[in-house]
Amino acid sequence: MHKGQRTQLGQDREVVEKVHRPTLELGITGGPHSQRDGEDRGRDPLWWKKRLRLSEFLAEKLVMLVAFVSFALIVLIFVFVFRETVPLLLSSSEAKVGLHPPEEQETYGDVAPLVTERHQTPKSESKGASMDVSGEGSADIKNLSGPMWQPVSSLPKYGLFPLITGSIKVTVVAMVIAAPIGVLAALFTASFAPRWAKEFLKPAIEVLAGFPSVVIGFFALVVLASFLQSVFGFQYRLNAFVGGLALSLAVIPIIYTISEDALSAVPKVLTEASLALGATRWQTALLVVLPAATPGVFAAILIGIGRAFGETMIVLMATGNAAILSISPLDPVRTMSATIGAEMAEVVFGETHYSVLFLIGLILFIFTFALNGIAELFIRQRLLKRFKGN
Amino acid sequence: MIGRKFLDFTVTTVSASSALFIILIVLVLIGDILLNGWSTLSWEFITESPMQGMTEGGIFPAIFGTFLLVVIMSFVGVPIGTVTAIYLSEYAGQKSIFARAIRFAVNTLAGVPAIVFGLFGLGFFVQFVGGGVDQVVSGGAELRWGQPNILWSSLTMALLTLPVVIISVEESIKTVPRELREASLALGATKWTTIRKIVLPNSITGILTGAILAVSRGAGEVAPILFTGAAYFLPKLPDSLSDQFMELGYHIFIMSTQSTDVEATIGIQYATTLVLLALTFSLNFSAIFLRYKVRTRSAH
């Protein structure tokens, strides 16, 4: 008579009632026999009735609320960093309306005497009289893409170009040092190191990872820079190379940890098969293990780049902070993160300089966000592969 | 055959020396700071205030400020992180989109540069929240909360360390055997009771680990507080949450880059670095120890 297929509310009730009512008439026997409160509960015909447990209900809601708050805060980071750059975007679109004549555009590029520039501003102002800040060098696209970063001058220049190339330069130096060292050390640990060597290396990595970046920056500033200058005779004590080298110390643990994780996840079967075919340990490591762990190693490098690009204290202390355009790694540089770190404390809230610094932060944020997103895809792919391999 | 042997030798040497380089650099870093910092370090250095324009005296205000920073940070970040981890592991289903969004956010948050957190702290806590409070309290006439202070620094740092707490606590909650949860539920305990009486007590080491790692990270990170509350020099200790504060890492940065005579204070700089390093390392080591204990338990 009961045809299964419940799960619909109506039917549920029906079943409960059909069977519940007759029992009440019969009275429940065979109830509990435990001597204590069980007896009372057994007599309670409504023992099954759902009751409201306030603390349970509140706890669940609270847990969800807190989870939501932490999620919201994370989203808010983007919102609020973006928010402060909005005035900038608005003003730059305004600036586009009153576009400067092309021949004047070039004067921004030159290291022209201030007089020429002052000369030029009234002209452009004549078109957009509402822009009262444009005389102080508003941050339009042209200015932002300029080659000069001189935010504190009578005619501020907000050219991000030297800062971006500065960040790239330092990151490249850091990665050129950190990537091979980190990956090779990981390879060493994963497929060759004897036990005792691992017991030195792993704690050393943990210790290195635990160094506050300000301490590494301090070491670079006080010891490393002078040492390198005395050995190689650098013209500038603090330069992109010193900064990048110091930065690599912060990046090595990251690259090492993630690639070691990927390398040691390579199935034993693969290595054993390779060794059984007569390959040496190192052929196996280089030709079998490393290729199999490529996505993970690649992710490690991407995350390392993200860390190097966004790191502030080390570069702020060790690169010399001169916003100049040059290719040589032996010149001082000023990175994006260091610019924020050095200048944000001095700017006036809400003015153009302030907004430009937030814009730099936004670029950093988006860049590292993208890098991490891509890295995560790689790592997940590796995990998927691992699961499929089973 | 010779080529093969040569390759074998080369690869061995190169990768082993990479490993050796790492170990060496760690020894050099520690050795340098220890050797140079030790001579200036003294009881007075830890307990006294800077004197003579920070060329003499101790760093007590910076130690105190760091301490205050991590305490406030932990009081906010650890509970929020723990509860979020509870949500992720106990309440959210495997397919929950919200949970996946949180996981994604937490993972990316871990890769966001510390300086960006500083910007957020300035834009959100100082300007938006603090400025808003000032508006409400005094109609914006008095600037009290709408400027950098220790509270905003701590909250910024709490957010920075949130992923550390969430990941560590969740990892630890996962090691609580399913059988224990089932036993509790089968005894007629509710879900929340089970969490409170079984899950949390059994993952207390993970929560502690997360808290310690967060504190260590918070104590060592300077970028987020550069413009959300840290101060160069203060004649007195902060006595309100709306005061600015001195901090160890910031102190190192300032002393080594902004001081008029860097050479004269090199001893102070080294000793401050040593204090900061001792602080973060003792925290890290206890975290590693606790994690090790959790791992051996889950291996059973």
Added chain:
Amino acid sequence: MDNANYKIRTRDLRFFYGEKEALKGITIDVKPNQVTALIGPSGCGKSTFLRSLNRMNDLVEGAVVRGTVLVDHIDIYGPEVDVVALRKKVGMIFQKSNPFPKSVYDNVAYGPRVNGIRERKVLDEIVETSLKQAALWDEVRDDLSRSGLALSGGQQQRLCIARALAVGPEVLLMDEPASALDPSATAKIEELMYVLKENYTIVIVTHNMQQAARVSDVTAFFYIGELIEMDETRKMFTNPSVKQTEDYITGRFG
């Protein structure tokens, strides 16, 4: 039949782990104060069935239940049913003993405590009677504060039984409670069941044919998610009416 007084009745109970159908329409009646044994080859759905009687399977993500389970004539999958109350009434002993990493006392007192009993005297009494009922009292009475994990395997399982009894259940579900124990510890558990059935309704999953024959009044034979035969144990083991049952009981497969 309908008027008979059954403790648990299932009607066409189907259970799905996602796509996989683990129970294919089970209809069983369990009488009170009897031991009902569930036998069958491993993977045939015995545990799944047992766990759907106190809704422990609710914890499995993607699981779907169809059909009806009545406990004391209440459809326990009905929308108004309180799972917590159900689990107090229908206790469970797991295959792997799972004492909390707490003292013996706190293990047994856990259930009463979460149900709001605070007075030490009442708790003491419950702990003592439960441990006595589980035939563990004499072995642990001098040190109730030692860790539950410090007990031997058999003692741990009896501790879990005591812990379940302390809540005051009416039904005990046991999922291969002795499968990890040595013969003497198994014998103790079996003896215990014999005593407990006077006061409780017991459903036990067992792998061990002799055990089923020794302890149960009624036996149900499961095979790949289906109930093949259910009858009085004596009859099942001497004169089963289905060929498959006979094959299984005599060890020809499984």
